[in-house]
Amino acid sequence: MTSTKKRYILIIAAAVLCLPLVLVLVTNQAVAHKDPHDAETLKAFQDQFMEWVILGDRLYHGDAAAEKEMGVTLSKTGMACAMCHPIGSDIHPHEFPKFQEQMSEFATLREMINWCIEKPNEGEKIDPNGDAMKALEAYMYWSAKGSVLDPGRH
Numbered sequence: 306m307t308s309t310k311k312r313y314i315l316i317i318a319a320a321v322l323c324l325p326l327v328l329v330l331v332t333n334q335a336v337a338h339k340d341p342h343d344a345e346t347l348k349a350f351q352d353q354f355m356e357w358v359i360l361g362d363r364l365y366h367g368d369a370a371a372e373k374e375m376g377v378t379l380s381k382t383g384m385a386c387a388m389c390h391p392i393g394s395d396i397h398p399h400e401f402p403k404f405q406e407q408m409s410e411f412a413t414l415r416e417m418i419n420w421c422i423e424k425p426n427e428g429e430k431i432d433p434n435g436d437a438m439k440a441l442e443a444y445m446y447w448s449a450k451g452s453v454l455d456p457g458r459h
């Protein structure tokens with residue numbers, strides 16, 4: 306076999322081996338938000354988001370009915386989150402994850418929320434992936450809207 310032939314064979318083999326990678330890249334691009342959402346769909350997403358924010362707002366401000374609805378006990382001291390942190394943005398959701406001195410460990414926002422429920426509030430820790438956590442998180446991020454993302458900051 307001549308060296309030119311060998312070179313051709315090598316080039317063809319390399320092209321065949323790269324084909325799956327090229328396909329993956331092309332298909333991924335095709336599913337990544339190719340078509341913009343229409344106004345109606347965007348409004349439906351926003352309405353959904355605001356429902357969670359409002360639920361979180363109620364939990365944050367100690368609404369007993371909201372706690373009962375969601376089956377959680379965020380406090381047994383009579384203190385709601387808002388009594389120590391008047392608005393959701395006071396707890397700087399945009400600075401997580403970070404080293405949290407009170408816990409002596411690197412913590413996510415959800416872990417810090419549960420720390421406050423258990424320690425100052427003497428309540429019952431909530432499921433980190435449950436609805437009450439999602440709602441509290443939605444309310445806090447909504448309160449801090451426009452803040453510059455600054456993880457790790459103190």
Ligand code: HEC
Nearest residue numbers: 379384385386388389395396397407417418421422425426
């Ligand atoms: C009795 C007062 C008190 C109550 C009530 C309370 N916390 Fe806290 N919270 C603290 C203290 C003290 C800290 C630690 C100091 C700090 O970081 O501000 C803290 C810190 C936090 C932080 C981290 C803030 C940061 O910037 O590092 C989060 C998140 C938080 N609390 C969420 C909550 C949530 C959610 C509730 C209600 C379920 C709640 N807290 C109720 C006292 C309270």
